[in-house]
Amino acid sequence: MRKIRLFGVLAAAVLALAACGKKDEPPKPRTELPPITAAPAGVHVAGIVLGDALGPQKKVTQPADSFGRKDTIYASVDTTGTGTAVLKAKWTYRADGADVMVREDSQTITPTGPATSEFHVAKPDGWPLGAYRVDISLAGNPAGSKTFTVK
Numbered sequence: 331m332r333k334i335r336l337f338g339v340l341a342a343a344v345l346a347l348a349a350c351g352k353k354d355e356p357p358k359p360r361t362e363l364p365p366i367t368a369a370p371a372g373v374h375v376a377g378i379v380l381g382d383a384l385g386p387q388k389k390v391t392q393p394a395d396s397f398g399r400k401d402t403i404y405a406s407v408d409t410t411g412t413g414t415a416v417l418k419a420k421w422t423y424r425a426d427g428a429d430v431m432v433r434e435d436s437q438t439i440t441p442t443g444p445a446t447s448e449f450h451v452a453k454p455d456g457w458p459l460g461a462y463r464v465d466i467s468l469a470g471n472p473a474g475s476k477t478f479t480v481k
Contacts, residue, residue, distance in 0.1 A: 372411035373441060375473035378466055379406045388448040395478045399456040405449045405464050405476065414440045415469045419449035424461040432462070 381390030382401045390406045397403050405419055417439050421432040433451050449464070457480040465475040 373413040373415045373439070373468065374410050375407060375417075375466060375468050376410045376444070377408040378464070378474045378476050379408075380404065380464070380476050380478055381406070384448060388446045395476070397457070397478060397480050399459070399480060400454070401457075401480075402450055402452040403462075403478070405466070407447045407449065407466055407473075409439065409441050409445050409447065409468075410443070412442050414438065417447055417473075418467045418470075420465045420467070421449075421451050422463050422465070423458065424463070425458070429463070 379390045379393050381392050381394050381404050382397060383391045384404050384406070385391040388406055390404055403421075407417060407419075409417070415438070416436055418434065418436040420434045422429040423432050424430075435449050437447060437449075439445065439447055459480055461477065461479055463475055463477045466473045
């Protein structure tokens with residue numbers, strides 16, 4: 331009986347010492363940052379203008395938000411600042427309560443100050459009548475949008 335009691339006391343002491351030992355710390359969270367998708371700090375979209383014709387420096391000659399069925403529709407996108415970024419235009423048509431993709435374009439820009447970029451869509455056989463929108467993004471981030479109609 332004495333051996334059993336001694337064994338019990340010894341086992342309790344071992345367990346007590348093990349419980350006092352250093353516990354494993356949970357892993358620390360990773361401090362990696364996600365990849366940067368924002369535009370360079372110096373490049374910003376300053377304005378978007380729609381129209382059916384372009385003049386010098388890719389500027390819309392007469393701003394409009396309503397177009398004819400056979401019009402080519404231009405979007406002049408003004409930017410400020412310097413750097414390199416990807417500018418994207420996504421054109422959509424509203425049909426039966428859902429947006430339908432018309433066209434998506436992108437271009438890499440490297441402005442060294444105020445600049446204008448141009449996007450356009452055309453449909454020689456005629457646009458369906460209705461509501462449309464162009465969404466502009468800079469380096470993957472929304473930068474503005476314009477709605478328009480075809481009558």
